[in-house]
Amino acid sequence: MKTAFVKEPSKISIDETEKPILESGDILIQMHACGICGSDLEKVFGEYGQPSMRLGHEPAGIVLDVGTDVSEFKKGDRVFTHHHVPCYECHFCKHRNETMCKKYYETNLAPCGLSEEYVVPAWNVTHGGVLKISDSLSFEEAAMIEPLACCVRAWTKFSYHENDSAAIFGVGPTGMMHVMLAHAKKFSKIFCLDVNDFRLNFAKKFNITDSINSQDESRKQKILDHTDGRGVDVAIVATSSLK
Ligand SMILES: [Zn+2]
Ligand SMILES: [Zn+2]
Incomplete structure (x- = not known):
């Protein structure tokens, strides 16, 4: 399968990658649409303030396979997937600052959202990080879920x-x-x-x-x-x- 990587400043390359192996709680997604965030552009062209250089965190697609422990999702489900999911229990989460949670940064899609296929880790699967979408919502529209959620959250501040x-x-x-x-x-x-x-x-x-x-x-x-x-x-x- 093919995955997009930042090779060096201002250079993206599309490389052939190994098909990911699923742990028992993971799910595998075939990406159909993925938004490009300002932070992706920072990773490619500028200076990004966080350690992760993975591209694409606004992906929507179809479930290709699920681990043996997964019952909530099945092959063929249309979904939007969040890249980071917080713990909901730490000091930061209790103060509604989930984006400062340690768990939030530990969780991620692999190899990344801008990939033909990618794995959603078990934590995200069991903690609300995967959203089923209706047939009437296009994958392109679903790719707007994360950026819109960021804006909706801003209005709570x-x-x-x-x-x-x-x-x-x-x-x-x-x-x-x-x-x-x-x-x-x-x-x-x-x-x-x-x-x-x-x-x-x-x-x-x-x-x-x-x-x-x-x-x-x-x-x-x-x-x-x-x-x-x-x-x-x-x-x-x-x-x-x-x-
Ligand atoms: Zn973003
Ligand atoms: Zn937390």
Whole structure:
């Protein structure tokens, strides 16, 4: 089978890899779609802050095989699989900071999500890391489950009310999911900021208040004018750019 690896900075290679062997609690997935995260791009082109260099953690596919102890899933199930699953019991998990949990980083897909086939470890299988998806959901749509979940989780980290206003910095895929969430939360004003005019124009299709280039000197005034001089209630940073 074929798997994508970062060979050296800025270079990805697709290599032939050994078919994985299943332990009794594992499941084997045939990948049908896998999103490419900003962190994947960092691994390839930049500097990634975490030790793992595995590519692809937004994969969806079909169960090809299950270990002898697995009863919840069977061959042919359509699934989305999480790469990391926390312990749900440690100090960090109890404080809802699951992404700081030690177990979270120990768990992973093997060899990685951007692979023709990959193994989901037993811990993930038994702790909610595998989600069955309906036939009406495409694999491409299912590949958005993890990035959308990150955005939904972000909205649990601050308080807000109906009719509030939001400024969203960076309107790539993550920023656009925040735009849709702001609509779902019945926000009355949504401002999108970016340095990329293509993205700003795209954002305009989503019934937002204003699309503002971050380099526009009047950006602050534009927001103040729409918010009775108060500024926004919520500011979401969905970019790593300081511009
Ligand atoms: Zn990601
Ligand atoms: Zn934990």
